[in-house]
Amino acid sequence: MKWFAFILFLIQAESVLSCVFDKVDEISGEWYGEAGSGDINDCFSACYNKTDCIAFELGEDGICEMFRSGSDRHQCKVPCYILLRDEVDPVCKTYVNV
Numbered sequence: 001m002k003w004f005a006f007i008l009f010l011i012q013a014e015s016v017l018s019c020v021f022d023k024v025d026e027i028s029g030e031w032y033g034e035a036g037s038g039d040i041n042d043c044f045s046a047c048y049n050k051t052d053c054i055a056f057e058l059g060e061d062g063i064c065e066m067f068r069s070g071s072d073r074h075q076c077k078v079p080c081y082i083l084l085r086d087e088v089d090p091v092c093k094t095y096v097n098v
Contacts, residue, residue, distance in 0.1 A: 021047075021081040027055040030070030038062030047083055055082040 021044060032053075035046040043064035047053040052068040057080040059065060067074065074080075 020084045022084060024055070024080050024082050025076050027057070027067050027074040027076065027080050027082065028070075028072070029054050029067035029074070030072045031065060031074070032068045033066045034063050035066065036063045044081070047081075053083060054085075055080060057081075 033050075035042065037043075038058075039062075040058055043056050043058045046064055047056045047066055050066060053066050054069055055067045057065045057067075057074070057076055057078060059078060
């Protein structure tokens with residue numbers, strides 16, 4: 001019975017993950033990888049699924065440049081998005097604050 005309660009807790013905890021992104025002009029963090037498909041939704045998903053991703057920039061070439069915490073400053077040439085992991089949306093629909 002305790003295992004059943006624990007599993008229910010995990011399901012509920014996972015259902016309140018953040019999927020909220022803010023559109024920004026500058027990122028405070030260091031570059032750490034890229035994913036490429038040219039689709040903004042794939043960038044949202046790629047950043048969200050990497051636990052240390054805090055932001056991304058989708059370049060005109062279709063490459064999604066991802067960033068993690070760090071002291072570097074990156075001035076965005078195209079729109080950049082930061083993931084607000086501590087803002088909770090129980091439905092977890094991805095949306096952007098502009």
